[in-house]
Amino acid sequence: MDCSHVFEFKVKRLIVVFTLFLAFLSVSSRVFAQADTAVVSADTAVNAAHTEGAHGAGHGEEKFEPTKVIMEHIADSHMWHLWGHLSIPLPVILYTPDAGLEFFSSGQFHHGEHDYAGAKNTYRLVNDKIKIVGADGQVDEAASSKILDFSITKNVAAMFIAIAIILVIFISVAAAYKKRVGKAPKGLQSFVEPIILFVRDDIAKPNIGHKHAKFMPYLLTVFFFIWINNVLGLIPIFPGGANVTGNISLTFVLSLFTMIIVNINGNKYYWKHIFLPNVPFWLWPLMVVVEVVGVISKPFALMVRLFANITAGHIIVLSLISLIFIFKTLAIAPVSVAFVLFMDVLELLVAFLQAFIFTLLTALFIGMAVEEHH
Amino acid sequence: MELVTPTIGLVFWTAVAFVCLLILLKKFAWKPILAAIHEREQSIDEALNKAELAKHEMARLTAQNEELMKEARAERDHILKEAKALKDSIVHEAKTQAHTEGAKLIEKAKIEIENQKKAALAELKSQVSSLSLEIAERVLRSQLEDKAKQQDLVANLLKDVELN
Numbered sequence: 001m002d003c004s005h006v007f008e009f010k011v012k013r014l015i016v017v018f019t020l021f022l023a024f025l026s027v028s029s030r031v032f033a034q035a036d037t038a039v040v041s042a043d044t045a046v047n048a049a050h051t052e053g054a055h056g057a058g059h060g061e062e063k064f065e066p067t068k069v070i071m072e073h074i075a076d077s078h079m080w081h082l083w084g085h086l087s088i089p090l091p092v093i094l095y096t097p098d099a100g101l102e103f104f105s106s107g108q109f110h111h112g113e114h115d116y117a118g119a120k121n122t123y124r125l126v127n128d129k130i131k132i133v134g135a136d137g138q139v140d141e142a143a144s145s146k147i148l149d150f151s152i153t154k155n156v157a158a159m160f161i162a163i164a165i166i167l168v169i170f171i172s173v174a175a176a177y178k179k180r181v182g183k184a185p186k187g188l189q190s191f192v193e194p195i196i197l198f199v200r201d202d203i204a205k206p207n208i209g210h211k212h213a214k215f216m217p218y219l220l221t222v223f224f225f226i227w228i229n230n231v232l233g234l235i236p237i238f239p240g241g242a243n244v245t246g247n248i249s250l251t252f253v254l255s256l257f258t259m260i261i262v263n264i265n266g267n268k269y270y271w272k273h274i275f276l277p278n279v280p281f282w283l284w285p286l287m288v289v290v291e292v293v294g295v296i297s298k299p300f301a302l303m304v305r306l307f308a309n310i311t312a313g314h315i316i317v318l319s320l321i322s323l324i325f326i327f328k329t330l331a332i333a334p335v336s337v338a339f340v341l342f343m344d345v346l347e348l349l350v351a352f353l354q355a356f357i358f359t360l361l362t363a364l365f366i367g368m369a370v371e372e373h374h
Numbered sequence: 375m376e377l378v379t380p381t382i383g384l385v386f387w388t389a390v391a392f393v394c395l396l397i398l399l400k401k402f403a404w405k406p407i408l409a410a411i412h413e414r415e416q417s418i419d420e421a422l423n424k425a426e427l428a429k430h431e432m433a434r435l436t437a438q439n440e441e442l443m444k445e446a447r448a449e450r451d452h453i454l455k456e457a458k459a460l461k462d463s464i465v466h467e468a469k470t471q472a473h474t475e476g477a478k479l480i481e482k483a484k485i486e487i488e489n490q491k492k493a494a495l496a497e498l499k500s501q502v503s504s505l506s507l508e509i510a511e512r513v514l515r516s517q518l519e520d521k522a523k524q525q526d527l528v529a530n531l532l533k534d535v536e537l538n
Contacts, residue, residue: 075376075377148382151383153384156384160391167398170402171402174406177407177411181410193411197411217396217400221395225392225395248378249383249385253389254388
């Protein structure tokens with residue numbers, strides 16, 4: 001398969017971006033290593049303290065466990081924690097085979113301290129997972145595994161907010177286009193237009209060719225959806241801060257859509273390449289397997305790449321912040337803040353870069369599927 | 375492991391929300407935006423093409439003007455030349471005509487003069503003869519007034535006649 005045009009694609013511009021990116025990575029990996037060792041050492045210290053039977057310290061002072069804090073943030077939640085003990089309760093929507101659909105507020109759990117008695121089952125929040133409590137007051141794992149949790153969790157809510165922002169931005173921009181027909185762009189329009197043109201002229205056109213118009217809505221939507229969600233994830237306070245694009249479920253859905261679009265639009269050459277590859281016939285059994293795996297592995301790579309990049313960014317920032325609490329001194333704060341600032345700036349780049357790469361690779365896969373051979 | 379396990383709830387909501395977003399944006403944002411951008415690009419292209427065409431037209435017109443000027447100049451020169459030639463020929467013709475006419479007149483005048491001269495000579499001749507006759511008559515008359523002289527003359531005449 002001829003992929004050379006991908007590598008020639010705006011080579012100079014990309015080289016600059018990637019050199020910067022690599023330069024940042026080499027620095028940030030060192031930071032990551034530092035943070036990691038700090039976390040590990042803190043963990044061992046905490047564990048040591050724990051095993052020494054430090055219960056005497058009392059409940060007044062909670063022990064700081066960075067891994068737990070970070071993992072809690074990275075994972076999804078049924079509440080949107082604001083600050084201190086204040087959090088926004090979110091709607092819980094459960095489907096169980098015996099009780100059907102049930103709606104209630106996650107505030108009913110009182111941060112997991114109370115059980116909620118539904119129509120038939122009693123629910124308990126264990127590590128932010130909803131479980132069914134049996135008659136004996138213990139968690140009934142067998143019944144719990146049958147729960148289908150369609151709750152509006154923190155990530156879902158954050159995604160809805162991002163979608164609302166995207167809709168507001170682009171519908172107002174579209175209105176501006178209708179109002180200012182044939183005139184130069186202005187305001188928000190002039191901010192968005194170069195990006196739209198970038199997606200069209202530098203992502204879609206070189207990879208898909210003359211059929212790009214059909215795929216523009218999907219590419220643009222994916223690009224802005226990922227980008228806006230990435231950027232919102234960097235904002236530490238309420239409307240942002242959720243690890244939306246760093247959640248495997250979301251990246252799974254996006255890459256699934258890419259896979260569906262690529263394979264629906266695949267032409268006969270695409271399918272011929274998979275099932276009748278241009279190799280000696282005795283290699284067919286091997287090549288067909290490889291090609292079929294390729295169909296799945298390409299979107300799989302998209303899924304993992306976006307998930308890992310964004311999650312890693314969140315973990316690094318949180319680890320750096322955790323340093324202050326691990327060392328229990330304000331003296332480390334300037335260092336942490338400096339590194340966090342650096343990481344946030346880097347994450348701004350990564351936010352754009354990951355949206356760009358996801359869109360670019362989607363365009364590339366579509367391009368391969370619709371390519372005409374002569 | 376929990377981190378890399380998709381949860382049904384988020385998968386469901388993401389799929390629903392993303393599809394809704396895609397449909398809404400496609401209908402209300404991308405279509406008008408891309409159409410407007412396309413339209414504007416076309417109009418810019420068109421305007422540039424038109425400018426280029428106008429430039430060419432301008433150049434063509436200038437060239438044409440130049441050509442016309444050149445032609446007009448050549449025409450003028452040609453006409454002037456022709457006029458000059460015509461004038462020259464007319465003058466020349468007039469000259470030659472005048473010349474021949476003059477020569478003819480002179481010839482005529484010469485003939486006339488000759489004729490007049492001849493006529494005058496003839497008249498002179500006749501007048502001289504009549505005058506001489508008259509003189510002779512008068513002389514004779516005066517000589518024959520007396521009889522003696524007449525007889526003399528007759529005698530003289532008869533003397534000549536007798537010999538015959």
